[in-house]
Amino acid sequence: MDITVVGGGLAGLTAAIAGAERGANITLLEAHRTLGGRARATEPPYVANEGPHVLYGDGAPYRWLAERGLLPPHLRLPVRAAPGVRFRYRGRLGMPPAGLLRAAARRGLRAPYDRDFGSWGRERFGTETTGAIASMMGVALFDSDPSRLSAEFVWDRFLRVTTPAWPAARYMVGGWTSLVGWMADRARERGVRIATDARVDSLDALPDGPVVVATSLAAARSLLGDDSLAWESGHTLMVDLGLRRGRDPFIVFDGDECGFVERYTAVDRTLAPEGEELVQAQVPVRPGESRARTGERLERLLDLALPRWRDRVTWRRDQVARGRTGALDLPGHTWRDRPAIDRGNGVYLAGDSVAAPGLLGEVAFTSAVAAAEAATGRRPVGTP
Incomplete structure (x- = not known):
């Protein structure tokens, strides 16, 4: 044939x-x-x-x-990277809120496919925890409002990303x-x-x-x-940065605006020149939002996550991904x-x-x- x-x-x-x-x-x-x-x-x-x-x-x-x-x-994700995981919540950088950790422990809970995640989650976790979960899932959904998506779709991906065992991510x-x-x-x-x-x-x-x-x-x-x-698919702004090495976290999950920051060279040093880091950050574009406004929000996330990053930039690339980040189920x-x-x-x-x-x-x-x-x-x- x-x-x-x-x-x-x-x-x-x-x-x-x-x-x-x-x-x-x-x-x-x-x-x-x-x-x-x-x-x-x-x-x-x-x-x-x-x-x-x-x-x-x-x-x-x-x-x-x-x-x-x-x-x-x-x-695999090296053990040395684990302390470098951070979470943005209410404008501050730290550890995930307790409510999110309690939600992640409910491994046997199943969500319906025919309800939106926001309304279903608020009944079980409260408004603040549901919002933090939805925003954190920007790392896998690239959407500015995951609360509007199918509860089953968002919840299943949240459970996958927060699997209790040492992270299953593999980096080529x-x-x-x-x-x-x-x-x-x-x-x-x-x-x-x-x-x-x-x-x-x-x-x-x-x-x-x-x-x-x-x-x-x-x-x-x-x-x-x-x-x-x-x-349905995502719409997001991504920025890749080459940075002179500093005291940067490995990854920042964003419980406020569905973004994330990841330092890929924490795992694979071949991705940037000696003494430098390769970082990728993203924040989803909101409906009707200008490119400039989205860029401002993303740079505020970088300001919080990467100390003095502007002074350390050696290379930069901006890209917008619309409709090419995978399926979103309503x-x-x-x-x-x-x-x-x-x-x-x-x-x-x-x-x-x-x-x-x-x-x-x-x-x-x-x-x-x-x-x-x-x-x-x-x-x-x-x-x-």
């Missing part, structure tokens, strides 16, 4: 490898001159991802990659471009033909056979001419209601906003495997 994969990001590479495992002849076409999609990063000496990227070692995608030798060298040495390169090499070893600078404007131009469209929903909507390919919806993987007529969809479970980028991995298995006739779609 000949299968074409459109898109050379992590979803496309995963679909290509999964399809090749099942004996299909795979051709992967990427419009950009390099592979990676949203997993691209800046060139050294400052290696900054398009967004915050970690793998979670307790998730099915991590196990799928590890079982196949698809993971490059990667690092050299940034996520190392994972992209490693997966591309393994794909070629399995016989996958990869072409870059190969834009696809119409499926009619492709060879006969199943097609896996592993692009953003916006690109898939245009390619397939299907206006139903849309879903009340009354679950992942099953997102755009289906099987589009009919041998066309399948993969990406971080389609009908598959997982946290952040895990959706892309899970949907890609399901799409490849369905395209090769080995697994019914709808059972990721």
